[in-house]
Amino acid sequence: MNAGGRSINYLRISVTDRCNFRCQYCVPAAPFTVIPHEQIASYEEILKIARLACDMGITKVRITGGEPFVRKDILSFIKQLCTIDTLSDISITTNGSLVTREKIQALMDMGIQRLNFSLDTLDPIRFKAITRRDRFHQVWEAIMTAHELGMAPIKINTVVMRHINDDEVGAIAGLTRDYPFHVRFIEYMPMGESHMEKQQQVLTAEIRERIESELGPLKQMPRRSNDGPSKNYQLAGAAGVVGFITPISSHFCSECNRLRLTSRGYLRPCLLNDYEKDILTPLREGATDDQLKEIIQSSLKHKPMFHSLGSRRPRDIPISHMTSIGG
DSSP states (O other): OEETTEEOOEEEEEOOSOOSOOOTTTSBSSOOOOOOGGGSOOHHHHHHHHHHHHHTTOOEEEEESSOGGGSTTHHHHHHHHTTOTTOOEEEEEEOSTTOOHHHHHHHHHHTOOEEEEEOOOSOHHHHHHHHSSOOHHHHHHHHHHHHHTTOOOEEEEEEEBTTTTGGGHHHHHTHHHHSOOEEEEEEOOOOTTBSOOGGGBOOHHHHHHHHHHHHOOEEEOOOOTTOTTOEEEEETTOSSEEEEEOTTTSOOGGGOOEEEEOTTSEEESOTTSOOOEEOHHHHHTTOOHHHHHHHHHHHGGGOOSOOOTTSSOOTTOOOOOHHHHOO
8 A cells, every 4th residue: 555655554453442541641631431332343343454454565563552451352353363364563552551471472372472561660659640550560560571471572662751751761761771672762742632731742852862861872773674663772782772753853754654443443544633534334334345445545645744743833733632543
């Protein structure tokens, strides 16, 4: 598939809008209701759409939420997804709190080798303040268990927020000295109706400066095909990688190869733009495979070459919150 000269081969699938955390930068400040069960795409419907997308050139899938492990029978769904022959890469983003040793082993038995853990602090008290859940030790145990069982690469995604966790970037980056983890620092995106303010953004230049002042210089690594938008570096003698994802300070829209399928069955060609195209309703109404493929292709006509976060342009500012889209 193609969108404005970009080859689209990566599908992010949100299997639920529900999450057992209530992170400050993700969940809206105002009360919100979850999507009714009947409006959520079933596993069978998701698999149908995924297979059609793979017929059209998708080779990489990431499972997201909400928190994907809150959905019942998620392992059975992932096992079925693994039967799609043309998929070369399947990974999962999780907060880690529900990821047990048994689940990790089951994933590895299916051939899943990559988990992305969301972790914004190494302080259990601060963790509880950010997520509103006292689950740090469960999350850390899941990360270490995945490491012990040989899952690699293990990626840790950290959203950096001023006066919240920006004083920890050195300690979090320091994990890469002892473990072969890929720690990626993500610029906070002021989208939707979260509790956070734009003033709490910390951009990559400042994050990198803080890391280098504490731990020494970061050496840029050669770019690899599976790096995605992350710009990767390494500390001297480190086992792991320090990456920076820069949606605000350095747009990577012209290189974006992603299409998203939301838990409501909408195709979303850009995370930071509210355009969505309903594919679930036509599927439920009996659309043919060719008609569904046309919906997938037509959604990509709306994939923008840039977004407007961090600029003064008022249009296209998204209002959706992350739990409704998928990370």
